[in-house]
Structure formats: C-alpha cells, structure tokens
Amino acid sequence: MAEPGRLTREDVAHVAALARLHLSDAELDLFTGQLAEVLDHASDVASLDLAGVAPTAHAMAVTNVLRPDEVRPGLDRDEVLGQAPSVEDHRFRVPRIPGEAP
Amino acid sequence: MKPGWEMVIGLEVHCELKTATKLFCGCPNMFGDEANTNVCPVCLGLPGSLPVLNQKAVELAMAIGTALNCEILPSTFHRKNYFYPDQAKDYQISQYDEPINVNGHLDLPDGSRVGIERAHMEEDTGKTSHAGSSGRIHGSDYSLVDYNRSGVPLVEIVSAPDMRSSAQARAYAGELRAVLVASGASDGKMEEGSMRVDANVSVRRSVDDPFGTRCEIKNLNSVRSLGRAIEYEADRQIALIEAGEVVVQQTRHWDEDAGRTVTLRSKEDAYDYRYFLEPDLVPLVPDAEWIDAVADTLGMMPAVRRARLVRLLEESGGASESQLDQVATVVDLRLDDLVVSAVAGGVSSGLALARTANEAANDADAARRLDPAAYLALLTMEAAGTVSATQAKAVLADLLVRGGGDPAAMAKAKGFEAMSEDSLASTVAEVVVAHPDEWGRYCEGGEKGDKLAGFFTGLVMKATRGQANGKAVATELQRLRGG
Known part of the structure; x- marks a missing residue:
C-alpha cells in the first residue's frame, strides 16, 4: 500500500499511456520507484513555511522578453521533409489518428 | 425552441491574430501558402529551439481585451500536453490560470450584455488532413500534416454562459467578429478559419433551475451553422430528458450536411493535459503606459x-x-x-x-x-x-x-442629363392621355387614387429610360391634377 499522496504504479501507468509509452511490468516497477524519489525530493519544499512568499513563475526575475514582429527566414522545405520517416504531397505522413484534435 | 424550456449557451471563439509572424518565431503568419514552407526549428519543435514572444501579438491581444472591456493582467504561459501530431512538440503553449484578459463584456445590438470570462493567448496548431478510404476522420488510413499554421498567434475568447437563444448566440458571434475586425486584431474570416467558434449548450425547464449538463459543439464554420447546431443540440437534449434519460457531458461534432451533432468524445475520455509553466518563457507584465498606448490605437467600435x-x-x-x-x-x-x-x-x-x-x-x-x-x-x-x-x-x-x-x-x-422641364412635361402628358381611366381615378384622389402616382411615375421612367427625376415627375402630376 502506497503512502498517501505518494506516486503509485497506477499513476506511472497512466502518464505512460498519455505519452503512448508501452512499459513492461518490470519497467513500471523501476520507474515508479525512481519517479517517486524525485517527487519526494521536490515535495520537501512543502515542509517549508512559505506564507507570504509570492509564487515564482521563472528561475530568473525577468519579464516581457519580446521580439519585433519581423519575418525571419525559416528552414528549406526539402531539408525539413528529408528528416521525416514518411512524406506525401509535401506533408508529414503520420499513422492514422483515432478521434479528433483535443 | 420547445415551449417550457430554456437554453443556456456559452461560446468559445478562437481568433487568429493579424500579425506578420507567428507567436514564438519569425515564420510568416500566412494563410494559403504551400504546405510546410513557413516552418523553422521553433514551430517544428526541434530540440534546442527556444520560443520568443511576438510583441505585436501581445499588443493585439491587449487591443482585444480593451475592446471587450476586460481587465488586462500580468500573465504566464503553460504547456498543454497532449499526444496528437498537429503540434510537433506534443504540447501547445497556451495561457492557463493567469490569462492576459479577464472579466469583460460585449454589448449586443439588441441591448443585451454578454459577459467575457477571459481572452487568453495561445498558439494555433498545424493542419492535419485525413487521407485514405473515406476521406473522413473515422476510417482514414493515415494523416498528413502541414505545420504552416503551427504557432500562428491566437486569442481564445470565452464568454460567460449568458446567452439564451440561438439568435442571441448568432448576434454575439456577429458583433464579436465586428469588434475583432475593428480592433485591427483579425480579418474575421470564418471561411478561412481565422475565426472559429465552439458552442457550449445546455437546457433547463426554468430560469430558477441550476444549469443542465452541457455539451460542447465543434466544427461550426459559419454563423448560420452556429444557429442550426444550437437549435439541433437543444432539441436533442430536451428529447433525452423528456424520455427520462440524462444528458451526458461530451464533445460533439456538427455535421453540416446531415444537420446534426454526433458524439466526438465523452467526459470519460477528457484529455489530461498536465499543464505546467512553460520554462522557456518569462511572465508578461504590461504596465499601464503600454496598456494605454495600445488603447489609443484602437479604432472606433x-x-x-x-x-x-x-x-x-x-x-x-x-x-x-x-x-x-x-x-x-x-x-x-x-x-x-x-x-x-x-x-x-x-x-x-x-x-x-x-x-x-x-x-x-x-x-x-x-x-x-x-x-x-x-x-x-x-x-x-x-x-x-x-x-x-x-x-x-x-x-x-x-x-x-x-x-x-x-x-x-x-x-x-453616359448621356445622363437632367431632362428639360418642357420635355418632362410633354412625356408626362403623353402618358396621362394614354391612360384615361387611371388618370380619372388619380384625379379623384384619396388613398387609392394617390397610389396611382406610382403607376404614372413608373410609365414615365420607362418612357425616359430612367432619365426623368422621380420627384419632378410627382410634382408635374400634381400640377396637372390641380394641386
């Protein structure tokens, strides 16, 4: 039985399914342990008294990083499509997608 | 709408911004170019590429917020993760819990007011087409992807569930489109997909009842489709409830040809997007001076x-x-x-x-x-x-x-010159002489008689091939009748 709030094997299976990763039982056990340790480490923050501390959105205290709305040359299409495993009609050909875009 | 029922409608409108470049890279934001010609490492999600926010897109988003009477707030960007090839990155950069515009409203021509919950920035997706046996989504063998649209700047405008009829929803979509065009943010072309509307529809028996379970309708390509789809969906939900069944929360697809909505996915299949702050972008914090400068550029609404x-x-x-x-x-x-x-x-x-x-x-x-x-x-x-x-x-x-x-x-x-008074008078006289019965009734006056002025004017116009001045003909007819 997992500790309350601790990452479970089911959580890892769910996240793997979302990413379309097929994990074996052994891999699920391995990653559940590893990921739980990472999250335990991160959750140490929860033991601190953070009342009055504003949430941090970025590691650096920087805002409004912007660029002008000017066109810059992109990549050559043949070069781009040359990297793809499958191409048809100048488009990336991908496996059939069940359902519609989210 | 069936009597004894009320529909409740909220709309989500995606608006492509009229910028020269995409939201996070310098690729052209251009509709209709050849497939995959406006792409770069950023919008293809190649490793090591970094997004940088387009200033013009931010200003157009603020213009929309101002035009919709929103508060413009400091905001952040999140990654919305999902597995679908319309984003090469496998996530879409979007604003989540801290959107740039909140709490606005839009007043419609009929005097009603619709609340605007939020209007946030996000990037558009690439365009997928489904090839194979049927050409339809279901049953296609594979998909083809064009990333030209991937990364095009969007503002998604989410209304409050304030609308109560399909006519009001259509009026909202029309007025919003006009506001988006007037603010310079969009060309408002629904047929090119630069404005896309999704509708949330539910029904209830009384205004005092809580909102019913809602369904979201997608694939509405015109204001007319929007009205038809809402009517269909409300009737479908009412029929379900009256038959003792329940409305299941789901996303439905509007089939324009069949004139009906069909299930796309149910709440159980709802995506788990695992939003988290986009670490490659910093917060956007517009100051009052910048907000005012953008407001000053707004055209008349x-x-x-x-x-x-x-x-x-x-x-x-x-x-x-x-x-x-x-x-x-x-x-x-x-x-x-x-x-x-x-x-x-x-x-x-x-x-x-x-x-x-x-x-x-x-x-x-x-x-x-x-x-x-x-x-x-x-x-x-x-x-x-x-x-x-x-x-x-x-x-x-x-x-x-x-x-x-x-x-x-x-x-x-064109040979258009005012007819001389003499020539006009003689034409009128000819027409009058040729129609003694009508002239007699016209001279009797009264409501029926006076209506014949139009009959004579028409004949004079025909005889002069439109060259006569209608007012002058009327004056001449009255003069002949004796005032």
Missing part, C-alpha cells in the same frame, strides 16, 4: 459607429425601422465613413444611408476604397435632381469599378 449614424438620422427627423437595418448593414460592412462624409458635405442622411446600404454595399470591398469626394459629388447631383436615382445608381456602379472619378463627367458620357 461598431456600437459607437452605429450610434453615430443613428444620431445623424435623428438630427433630420428620426430613424425608421428599415433605416436601423441599413445602419447595421453599413457598419457591418465598414462603409459608415462614406455616409458620414457625405452628410458632412450637405447630403441628407436618409439618401446617403440608402445609397450606401442598398447600392454601395453590393460591392463593399470596392466601396471601402472609393474616393469619398466622388461619392459626395454624385449624391449631391442626385439630391439636386441633376441625375435621377436610376442614373445615380448607374454612375455609382462605374465609380465603384474605377475607385473614383468625376461623376458629372461620367454621367455626361
């Missing part, structure tokens, strides 16, 4: 433009119901400046509005480019009787084709 025309009509006696329709048409087509400048030049508001709504509106693109001075000159000629209404319309058609010119010279070239 449609509601203000309509009020401006109505005021002109009221100054010369009032606005009829049909004139209010003309006002709506003229403002919708952004031709109101033509009316205002003609009235400022001394033309009556009624004539300027009628010619603009009825004739100039037939080629609105050309009319928006028309030289206002030439338009004023033509309407002045018509008002003075130098050309008849029929002739004025013919000259206007030429003006629109050429974009301007000298209407007097164009009228002359």
Whole structure:
C-alpha cells in the first residue's frame, strides 16, 4: 500500500499511456520507484513555511522578453521533409489518428 | 425552441491574430501558402529551439481585451500536453490560470450584455488532413500534416454562459467578429478559419433551475451553422430528458450536411493535459503606459459607429425601422465613413444611408476604397435632381469599378442629363392621355387614387429610360391634377 499522496504504479501507468509509452511490468516497477524519489525530493519544499512568499513563475526575475514582429527566414522545405520517416504531397505522413484534435 | 424550456449557451471563439509572424518565431503568419514552407526549428519543435514572444501579438491581444472591456493582467504561459501530431512538440503553449484578459463584456445590438470570462493567448496548431478510404476522420488510413499554421498567434475568447437563444448566440458571434475586425486584431474570416467558434449548450425547464449538463459543439464554420447546431443540440437534449434519460457531458461534432451533432468524445475520455509553466518563457507584465498606448490605437467600435449614424438620422427627423437595418448593414460592412462624409458635405442622411446600404454595399470591398469626394459629388447631383436615382445608381456602379472619378463627367458620357422641364412635361402628358381611366381615378384622389402616382411615375421612367427625376415627375402630376 502506497503512502498517501505518494506516486503509485497506477499513476506511472497512466502518464505512460498519455505519452503512448508501452512499459513492461518490470519497467513500471523501476520507474515508479525512481519517479517517486524525485517527487519526494521536490515535495520537501512543502515542509517549508512559505506564507507570504509570492509564487515564482521563472528561475530568473525577468519579464516581457519580446521580439519585433519581423519575418525571419525559416528552414528549406526539402531539408525539413528529408528528416521525416514518411512524406506525401509535401506533408508529414503520420499513422492514422483515432478521434479528433483535443 | 420547445415551449417550457430554456437554453443556456456559452461560446468559445478562437481568433487568429493579424500579425506578420507567428507567436514564438519569425515564420510568416500566412494563410494559403504551400504546405510546410513557413516552418523553422521553433514551430517544428526541434530540440534546442527556444520560443520568443511576438510583441505585436501581445499588443493585439491587449487591443482585444480593451475592446471587450476586460481587465488586462500580468500573465504566464503553460504547456498543454497532449499526444496528437498537429503540434510537433506534443504540447501547445497556451495561457492557463493567469490569462492576459479577464472579466469583460460585449454589448449586443439588441441591448443585451454578454459577459467575457477571459481572452487568453495561445498558439494555433498545424493542419492535419485525413487521407485514405473515406476521406473522413473515422476510417482514414493515415494523416498528413502541414505545420504552416503551427504557432500562428491566437486569442481564445470565452464568454460567460449568458446567452439564451440561438439568435442571441448568432448576434454575439456577429458583433464579436465586428469588434475583432475593428480592433485591427483579425480579418474575421470564418471561411478561412481565422475565426472559429465552439458552442457550449445546455437546457433547463426554468430560469430558477441550476444549469443542465452541457455539451460542447465543434466544427461550426459559419454563423448560420452556429444557429442550426444550437437549435439541433437543444432539441436533442430536451428529447433525452423528456424520455427520462440524462444528458451526458461530451464533445460533439456538427455535421453540416446531415444537420446534426454526433458524439466526438465523452467526459470519460477528457484529455489530461498536465499543464505546467512553460520554462522557456518569462511572465508578461504590461504596465499601464503600454496598456494605454495600445488603447489609443484602437479604432472606433461598431456600437459607437452605429450610434453615430443613428444620431445623424435623428438630427433630420428620426430613424425608421428599415433605416436601423441599413445602419447595421453599413457598419457591418465598414462603409459608415462614406455616409458620414457625405452628410458632412450637405447630403441628407436618409439618401446617403440608402445609397450606401442598398447600392454601395453590393460591392463593399470596392466601396471601402472609393474616393469619398466622388461619392459626395454624385449624391449631391442626385439630391439636386441633376441625375435621377436610376442614373445615380448607374454612375455609382462605374465609380465603384474605377475607385473614383468625376461623376458629372461620367454621367455626361453616359448621356445622363437632367431632362428639360418642357420635355418632362410633354412625356408626362403623353402618358396621362394614354391612360384615361387611371388618370380619372388619380384625379379623384384619396388613398387609392394617390397610389396611382406610382403607376404614372413608373410609365414615365420607362418612357425616359430612367432619365426623368422621380420627384419632378410627382410634382408635374400634381400640377396637372390641380394641386
């Protein structure tokens, strides 16, 4: 039985399914342990008294990083499509997608 | 809508911003280019690439917020993770719990107000087409992806569930489109997908009941589809409830040809997006000075433009119901400046509005480019009787084709000249003599008799091929009748 709030094997299976990763039982056990340790480490923050501390959105205290709305040359299409495993009609050909875009 | 029921509607509108480049890279934001020609490492999600926010896109988002009476707040960007190839990165960068615009409203022409919950920035997805046996989504063998649209800047405008009829939802979509165009943020072209509407629909028996379970409808490609889909969906939900069943929360797809909505996915399949802060982007914190500078660039909103025309009509006696329709048409087509400048030049508001709504509106693109001075000159000629209404319309058609010119010279070239009083009088006399019975009834007067003035005017117009001035004919008929 997992500790309350601790990452479970089911959580890892769910996240793997979302990413379309097929994990074996052994891999699920391995990653559940590893990921739980990472999250335990991160959750140490929860033991601190953070009342009055504003949430941090970025590691650096920087805002409004912007660029002008000017066109810059992109990549050559043949070069781009040359990297793809499958191409048809100048488009990336991908496996059939069940359902519609989210 | 079935009696005894009320529908509750909220709309989510995705609006593509009219920028030169994409939201996070310098690739052109261009509809209709050859597939995969406007792509770079950022919008293809290649390793090591970094997004940088487009300043113009931010300013257009703030313009939309200002136009929709929103609070403009400090905001952040999140990654919305999902497994679908329309984003090469496998996530979409979007604003989540801290959107740039919140708590606004849009006032509709009928006087109702619809709340705006939020209007946030996000990037558009690539375009997938589904090839294979049927060409439809289900049953296709594989998909093809064009990333030209991937990363195009969008603002998603989420209304409150404030609408209560399909007509009101259509009015909201129309007014929002006009506001987006007026604010300079969008070209508002639903047919090119630069404005896309999803509808959340639920039903309830009484205004005192809590909201029912809602369904979201996608694939609405026109304001007309929006109205049809909402009506269909409300009827479907009512039939379910009346049959003792329950409405299941789900996303449904509008099938325009079949005229119905079909299940796309249920709540159980709802995506688990695992939002987290985009670590490659920093917070956006516009100061008051920047917000004000953007507000100063905003053009006049449609509601203000309509009020401006109505005021002109009221100054010369009032606005009829049909004139209010003309006002709506003229403002919708952004031709109101033509009316205002003609009235400022001394033309009556009624004539300027009628010619603009009825004739100039037939080629609105050309009319928006028309030289206002030439338009004023033509309407002045018509008002003075130098050309008849029929002739004025013919000259206007030429003006629109050429974009301007000298209407007097164009009228002359067409052989349009005011008929002399003598020649007009003799034509009227000929027509009268040829129709003694009608003339007798006209002379008896009264409501029936007076109506025959139109009959005679029509004959004179026919005989003169539109060259006669209608007002002059009416005057001559009255003179012959003896006042």
